[in-house]
Amino acid sequence: MGFILRFCGPVDEQLRRVELGGSPAVQLWEYNPFLCQTSAELPPAELGGGDMEEKGNVLSELSSRKASVEVQLPENTTGAAGLPPKLRRRPQGRGARRQSGSSAPGVQSLSSPCRGSWTSESLGQSSFAPILLNNGRDIPHYESLLVVEYPSDADLDMCPVCGDTVSGYHYGLLTCESCKGFFKRTVQNNKSYTCSESQDCRIDKTQRKRCPFCRFQKCLRVGMRLEAVRADRMRGGRNRFGPMYKRHRALKQQKNALLQSHGLKAEYTPDLISPPTRTPFNFTNININTTPSDTITSDLHPQTHSGYSFYQNQPRHESPQHYHVSPLGALYSPVRAMAVIGDCSGIPGIPQAQCSGSFSAQGPALPHLLVEFLRCELDELQVQSKIIGCLEQMQGEGGWGGYGATHMYLMVDQMLFYIVEWARGSVFFKELKVSDQMKLLHHCWCELLVLDMVSRQLQHGRQGSLVLVTGQEVDLPALVSPAGPLLRTLVQKGQDLVECFRKLQVDRNEVVCFKFLILFNTDVKHVENQSFVENVKEQVHRALLEYTLCAYPQFLDKFDKLLLCWSDLCALSTLAEEYLCSKDICGEVPCNNLLNELLHAKHHSM
């Protein structure tokens, strides 16, 4: 079976795939002046068979499987340190501080555009500096990290927050010293700001002091990372974003070379490949790394929810407009919580004012359980990169030949691996015994897989195509025309479900709740800690109801409709599993992988 592949996503993502050795970018390889290498540690070949305990071991092993990708620049690459010469720090003696510090900072910056600390050599080649898109589009946090703009030469040393001179990488991206300090102080001291205007204050060099609320909001929006502020306040050393910074630099170099090879200027990037129109469905990437889940799990005490009825507990006459959920401050520092609150701006149906008002615990917020769920999410793009890298390596090893069915099964196998990884790292689930984890996963893997596919279509998909986890887009007519009736039905029902989700405006938070509802299925037999599973399920229901009522006050029966959608999803999953089983029986599914193992486990348990 052959597929028509198109690029999907902004051009930067495509280039990133080139950098990562992604096979879809094969046409671009000839323009790639760099040596790209991928490496991955793969699990032992023998995965199938065995009893339950052995399978537990296999899953553990799979969960620890790591794939690493790195880019090597040629020796003659300029700007190996990443920053252009202009931005390299001059060696400074200790006396330098006293000298420059003796004058007022304002006077200094006026008299010296280069701030004295920097040499004034020419910029030469451009440097990587992620900035906000300048088209008025509100970029969600995750996009601002990934959909980076390559600014014109004049913008190269501009802080993406305030436009001041960049002093280096700080907390995830190139910013000025001032915004670095501001971000650090805000996070370290748990600052809580409010905006006296409408939370859209202009932040530039001259006005950045006026509204710390909007300044911090912008810091988060452009991609400054909360987790880069050290909780232990330890000085020195390197953070764990080193590889990311390196990648950014390499990507910049690569993009320049690519553009030059096309005879294009760096500041203008025509769509080499047209990105699809994105739907309002919005996956934000929330990076919070704070409170241990113990606080949450204490809620699981049976007394807390015994006899709980979520309809009774959350009366519908209570206007969500006056909604005050459990104070996030009790679980998270206000500053870290605001990353979550602030990020709901892209969720359809939630008025901006409702999402990003005061960042104190008084304001509206996501149910705390939902915040915890969001923290468990894997980085979507990292997963994508790893899967691409892994498939690429398999291709290199002759493990598969092209984009046929085998490619699809291997990709599904990779998706399952990350589904397992997600589950094992998720709140509640990780507290279960491995045997219980296995039982739950064996029961629900296909539903999670289907949900993953459906939510991706909501986010990136368009009519008549199927967007894969790798970002590749499959033409549905080309997929369906040679297919058998089962696959045709599967595709049709899948499209129906996507449409259903779209009409319901299912957002990311609801999808995340769905994942936990699927995972904690009380119908699974012989689970040792059944009461725990039931309690979790009840809590998830409650959080989902709470969220839908708050976020979609005009849509009071959304929760009920979501549950109906869920049953459709279960039906689709059964169909998908049936299809995969039939292919497995025919011997089309590659052996010795997780997909194979899960298919067999289901059969054995029946």
Place this chain on the structure above:
DNA sequence: TCCTCAGGGCCAGAA
């Protein structure tokens, strides 16, 4: 062993 560079601390000046 030395160098790089990103996170933290300090402190004068501004608000």
Place this chain on the structure above:
DNA sequence: TTCTGGCCCTGAGGA
């Protein structure tokens, strides 16, 4: 008194 921002210190990681 608090906030800002420029400068220096520190130390992990790489050459």
